Amino acid sequence: MTGGAGFLGSHLCEQLLSRGTEVVCLDNLITGSRRNVEECARNPLFRLVECDVTRPLSVAGEVDLVLHLASPASPKDYQRLPIETMLVGGQGCLHALELAADKGARFVLASTSEVYGDPLEHPQRESYWGNVNPVGPRAVYDEAKRYAEALTCAYRRERGTRTGIARIFNSYGPRMHPDDGRMVPTFVCEALRAEPLTVAGSGEQTRSVCYVSDTVRGLLALADSESEGPVNIGNPHEHSVRQLAEMIRELVGSDSPIDSTVGAVDDPQRRCPDITVAGEQLGWQPEIGLREGLLRTIHWFAGQLGADTASDRV
Ligand code: NAD
Ligand code: UDP
Numbered sequence: 001m002t003g004g005a006g007f008l009g010s011h012l013c014e015q016l017l018s019r020g021t022e023v024v025c026l027d028n029l030i031t032g033s034r035r036n037v038e039e040c041a042r043n044p045l046f047r048l049v050e051c052d053v054t055r056p057l058s059v060a061g062e063v064d065l066v067l068h069l070a071s072p073a074s075p076k077d078y079q080r081l082p083i084e085t086m087l088v089g090g091q092g093c094l095h096a097l098e099l100a101a102d103k104g105a106r107f108v109l110a111s112t113s114e115v116y117g118d119p120l121e122h123p124q125r126e127s128y129w130g131n132v133n134p135v136g137p138r139a140v141y142d143e144a145k146r147y148a149e150a151l152t153c154a155y156r157r158e159r160g161t162r163t164g165i166a167r168i169f170n171s172y173g174p175r176m177h178p179d180d181g182r183m184v185p186t187f188v189c190e191a192l193r194a195e196p197l198t199v200a201g202s203g204e205q206t207r208s209v210c211y212v213s214d215t216v217r218g219l220l221a222l223a224d225s226e227s228e229g230p231v232n233i234g235n236p237h238e239h240s241v242r243q244l245a246e247m248i249r250e251l252v253g254s255d256s257p258i259d260s261t262v263g264a265v266d267d268p269q270r271r272c273p274d275i276t277v278a279g280e281q282l283g284w285q286p287e288i289g290l291r292e293g294l295l296r297t298i299h300w301f302a303g304q305l306g307a308d309t310a311s312d313r314v
Contacts, residue, residue: 002053003069005032007175011216013040028052031072036175053092063103068096069110076181082140089144097155106162108223109152113169114142123272126230136266164222169234169273173212174300187245188301191252201263203242208272210235211293214286221282234273235286251294
């Protein structure tokens, strides 16, 4: 797996290990950390190889499955690392595909709902081609993922590689970085620290957030299938950013005010997956409700920040 020491990757490593699968995690730790996989590292089936996947890869022995997750994922990270993001979506994906083709392995790309850009179709189905500004500040991520999807399809067509593409929608949960700038960790940490919650723009823009265990189950279902995708993996319950901020504040039991900050450039205004394909092809749907997922997340962040909050009831 590439990117296994990140947020989603570390949970995926844990699930694979719990099935008795040997896991080689290739990660340069640019946005991930050893700490994320310190539990995994106690398992003899796990190996972390610190390397940059934009350079050619070699893994000894048989490989059944290549999961390509390496990429900065939060807008703050990919705008701080624009060239690295383009390279890992391009060269990194190429090397992961080469590895899969050489080993005769199944390949799964962690793509994103960002391929839909600021969508003109709602909810988003896999058949929608998207509305991406190719020269805006989000383009390094969106276009790298669109390129990665095209490259993945080229390997399927030209080399017969057994590929699958997951279009992952906003996921959240333990091990997100408190400072990675994404909405859920930012609001949770602000509420726990009794600071104002910084809602960007009107707060009327929407997201549909999926708890990490559901996302990981969806990725594994895709890996276990022969589906070529793309398949949306996300929770179809849509909320405005302001509603999410209010719910997090309530669940933390905080009096923090909700502040409006400058809206982000090219911020998608609506985001909600149609998950019919995931249901039909993978038998997958999310199971963890928003309140439950947020409470688990708050509980974890409270432990990290050493804060004493109402979430201790979890
Ligand atoms: P993350 O930043 O926590 O993890 C990404 C990992 O990739 C990190 O461990 C990082 O060090 C590693 N990495 C980056 N460039 C690398 C390189 N050149 N070589 C080796 N390792 C490299 O992000 P995440 O939230 O866990 O996302 C994982 C994947 O899922 C990403 O591809 C992301 O685009 C995709 N995704 C995530 C979400 C989400 O909500 N978390 C939504 C859509 C898509
Ligand atoms: N957002 C916000 N305050 C923050 C961080 C994000 O209001 O501190 C907004 C952001 O503008 C976007 C939504 O929350 O409308 C989701 O942002 P995130 O960075 O989590 O994910 P993405 O934009 O990639 O969906």
